[in-house]
Amino acid sequence: MAGKATVGILAMQGAFIEHEQAIKSCGAKSLQVRRAQDLREIDALIIPGGESTTMGKLLEQFNLLEEIKFQAEQGMPMWGTCAGMILMAKEIENSDQIRLGLMNIEVKRNAYGRQVESFETALEVKDIGITRAVFIRAPYVQKVWGDAQVLASYEDKIVMVRENHLLATAFHPELTTKKEIPEYFLQMIK
Amino acid sequence: MAEKGSLKVKTGLAQMLKGGVIMDVTTAEQAKIAEAAGACAVMALERVPADIRAAGGIARMADPTIIMQIMEAVTIPVMAKCRIGHFVEAQILQSLGIDYIDESEVLTPADDKYHVNKNEFTVPFVCGARNLGEALRRIGEGAAMIRTKGEPGTGNVVEAVRHIRQVNDEIRWVSNLPKDELMTAAKELQAPYELVLQVAKLKRLPVVNFAAGGIATPADAALMMQLGCDGIFVGSGIFKSGDPAKRAKSIVAATTYYNDPQVLAEVSRDLGEPMVGIDISTIRPEERMQERGW
Numbered sequence: 055m056a057g058k059a060t061v062g063i064l065a066m067q068g069a070f071i072e073h074e075q076a077i078k079s080c081g082a083k084s085l086q087v088r089r090a091q092d093l094r095e096i097d098a099l100i101i102p103g104g105e106s107t108t109m110g111k112l113l114e115q116f117n118l119l120e121e122i123k124f125q126a127e128q129g130m131p132m133w134g135t136c137a138g139m140i141l142m143a144k145e146i147e148n149s150d151q152i153r154l155g156l157m158n159i160e161v162k163r164n165a166y167g168r169q170v171e172s173f174e175t176a177l178e179v180k181d182i183g184i185t186r187a188v189f190i191r192a193p194y195v196q197k198v199w200g201d202a203q204v205l206a207s208y209e210d211k212i213v214m215v216r217e218n219h220l221l222a223t224a225f226h227p228e229l230t231t232k233k234e235i236p237e238y239f240l241q242m243i244k
Numbered sequence: 245m246a247e248k249g250s251l252k253v254k255t256g257l258a259q260m261l262k263g264g265v266i267m268d269v270t271t272a273e274q275a276k277i278a279e280a281a282g283a284c285a286v287m288a289l290e291r292v293p294a295d296i297r298a299a300g301g302i303a304r305m306a307d308p309t310i311i312m313q314i315m316e317a318v319t320i321p322v323m324a325k326c327r328i329g330h331f332v333e334a335q336i337l338q339s340l341g342i343d344y345i346d347e348s349e350v351l352t353p354a355d356d357k358y359h360v361n362k363n364e365f366t367v368p369f370v371c372g373a374r375n376l377g378e379a380l381r382r383i384g385e386g387a388a389m390i391r392t393k394g395e396p397g398t399g400n401v402v403e404a405v406r407h408i409r410q411v412n413d414e415i416r417w418v419s420n421l422p423k424d425e426l427m428t429a430a431k432e433l434q435a436p437y438e439l440v441l442q443v444a445k446l447k448r449l450p451v452v453n454f455a456a457g458g459i460a461t462p463a464d465a466a467l468m469m470q471l472g473c474d475g476i477f478v479g480s481g482i483f484k485s486g487d488p489a490k491r492a493k494s495i496v497a498a499t500t501y502y503n504d505p506q507v508l509a510e511v512s513r514d515l516g517e518p519m520v521g522i523d524i525s526t527i528r529p530e531e532r533m534q535e536r537g538w
Contacts, residue, residue, distance in 0.1 A: 066500050067263040067284055088501065103260045105284040105320055111493075112282060112500055136260070149319075163319060169343035170366045172253045173246040190256045191321065191343070229256050 059243045062087040062096030064122075066112040068104015068137060072228040076236045090121040098131040098243045101138030101154075103190065103226050106163070109137060110152030119154065126156045131219045131242045139222035140193050147196065157217050158200035161224075165194040165211070177225070179206040179214060182234045187213070187225035194224050249366035254388035257321065257344065257368060258452035261285055261389075261475055265465065265496050266454070268292050268479040270310070272317035278482070281492035285321040285343070287477070288314040293350045293397030293533070294480035294519065303351045305333040308340055315341065323370070328537055329355025338367040344389070345369045347382075349536035350396045350479075357538060362386030372456065374407045374534060376414035376443070380435035383451055390449055392473070393534040394457015397480050399521035401464045403534060404457045408471045411453070419447045448472075457534070460485070460519055462498030462512050469502035486516030 061077045063070045065086035077084045077100070085096055093099070099122065101109075113119040126132055134142040141153050145160035166172070169191055177187035187208070195212035198204060206214035206223075213224040219242060227235035247253070264284025269275040275286050290306040291299065305326050315322045321343035326333035328347055333354075337345050347360050349372050362369040363386035372393035373379035379390045392411075394404030418429055418440060430440040442450045455468030456477035465476045476499050482492045494511035501507035529535065 065263070069259045069262060071262070072259060088504075104262070105260070105264060107279060107320060108264055108282045108284045108496065112497065115497065116501075168341045169257055169321065169368065170338065170341060171248065172257065173248045174250055174252055175246045188252055188256055190253065190260055226256065229252060229259065 059083070059097040059240065060085055060095060061240070061243075062092060062099045064099060064101045064109070064138075066104070066109045068102045068109065069226070069228060070102045073100045073102050073135075076228045076233070077240075080233055080236050080240055082240055088116070090117055093121055093125055096130075098133075098239070099125070100239075101132065101134040101141055102228070103136035103138065106137035106140040106153075107151050110141060113154075114152050119152065122154055123156065126154070126220065129219055131221075131239070132156065133221040133223070133239045135223050135226055135228065136190065136192055139195075139224055142220065142222050143195075145197070157215065157220050157222060158198060158202045159195045159215055159217075159222065160197040161193045162196050163193050164191050166192055175208065177206055177208055177213070179235070181205070182238055185227065185232050185234050186230045187227075188229045189213075189225050192224045195222075251388065254368035255451050258370070258389035261321070261454075262452055263475055263500060265476045265478060265492075265499050266323065267482055267492060268477075269314060269483070272313045274483055274488075275314045275317045275322075277489050278492055279318045279320055281489055282496035283320060283492065284475070285323055286314065286318060287323045287325065287346065287479075288342075289325065292480040292483060294399070294484050295397075296350060297397040305330070305337065305351070308336065311337070311340055311342065325351055326360070327351040328353040329358050329360060331360045334360050334365060334369075338365055342367060347371050347387075349393060349533045353536050359385050359538065370454070372534070372537060373411065375410045376418070377433035377435040378537065379411060379449055379453070380433065380439040380443070383439055383449070384436040387451065389452045389454065391454040391456040391477055392468075393537070394455070394459070395524055395527070396457045396533050397522075398458050398524065398527070399460040399481055399484070399519040400524060401458045401460070401467065403524060404455050404459065404468060405471065407457075407534075408455060408468065408473055411449070412472055415443055415448060418444050459495075460521065461515075462494045462508060465495045465498045466502035466508050469499060475499065481519055484519035486518075491515050491518075
């Protein structure tokens with residue numbers, strides 16, 4: 055199925071073109087999602103990195119927030135990177151910002167500090183192995199509950215979580231040439 | 245081991261800002277208005293370019309107190325400007341923990357020949373450019389992001405349009421040259437050869453390229469996006485207008501829906517007074533900020 059799947063990339067703001075290129079390089083089709091009706095054309099959705107507050111406001115203003123929540127409840131596979139992870143979290147430390155609130159995780163925004171603390175590193179991911187991880191003003195996960203399973207930690211902080219058909223990474227696989235994580239997500243599309 | 249300040253980490257933040265609007269702010273309250281309107285970052289300044297232009301004299305890096313108040317007021321990235329070539333202002337801004345430095349022609353240049361060696365810094369830099377050669381010289385010095393210069397503080401988009409068209413024309417030209425002509429192209433562009441090779445291969449700049457300098461309306465923002473810019477800086481255009489919060493929100497929406505005239509029509513309605521614009525021909529050439537930079 056993965057080869058024929060159409061993966062929607064939420065294109066409100068942020069690094070959506072990078073995700074589109076990564077998905078195409080894995081042999082799947084992609085579609086930029088800006089309208090609620092675009093959600094009917096896709097088999098899975100990626101919520102990219104960018105500014106979570108910017109994306110949240112646009113999702114609400116253009117009536118995508120409830121539609122995406124509905125699709126997630128119906129079982130559509132979704133993957134959020136960085137800001138996408140923040141939007142997918144049910145709990146965000148010290149924030150009442152607009153969110154999708156799909157996953158049983160609590161995230162801390164800008165958890166590593168400001169831009170001068172941004173970094174890249176090798177990272178071991180469960181079932182995948184060693185990959186390259188780029189953290190940009192990144193969040194991390196402080197707590198998981200329910201069905202949420204930790205797939206990777208960096209220096210004791212949770213940075214990758216899967217909860218059934220939902221995937222979240224604090225880092226940016228789309229900024230590297232490594233395909234392991236996009237391919238892992240494509241495998242989640244039945 | 246964790247690697248900080250790498251080129252990937254520096255250019256990565258610019259990639260996260262794409263499709264967004266970076267707004268000039270001079271107080272913590274303005275920063276909060278910008279964040280609430282959906283800005284993807286703010287530029288902390290003492291005065292917006294229109295006021296710098298009106299005041300005359302020497303424009304310098306903002307007081308660190310103002311910058312820190314703005315950093316504490318919002319969770320989005322905060323940028324600040326240093327003067328062209330003023331590497332000590334850049335060192336100070338880096339020590340404050342600013343997220344991006346704009347080595348900017350809006351401030352009075354501190355060096356009439358040389359820019360900051362931006363490769364030496366952990367914090368990333370954005371620089372203005374009017375053409376491909378200028379953009380590639382700045383990238384060669386370590387800039388991780390480029391923006392058009394436009395003519396700041398005018399509310400007049402014509403110079404930003406001229407600059408993005410110039411860069412696009414030169415990218416098309418370079419992309420169509422056979423490889424054996426690229427060294428001479430680099431010589432003509434006054435640009436580093438290795439970067440000219442990259443542009444020819446990528447058919448675009450190797451870093452993110454935003455629009456700046458004169459953007460005042462949602463339609464201006466969408467125009468620059470349709471011309472191929474990756475995102476928008478708005479300087480004086482928001483807080484020199486009649487209803488900054490509403491205008492800011494509509495420019496954010498226009499930057500996302502830049503290809504959707506129905507949305508653009510909707511968000512362009514009832515915005516109140518735009519900033520008063522300036523015809524470029526009334527500004528003497530020696531007073532044009534875009535002439536600054538080498």
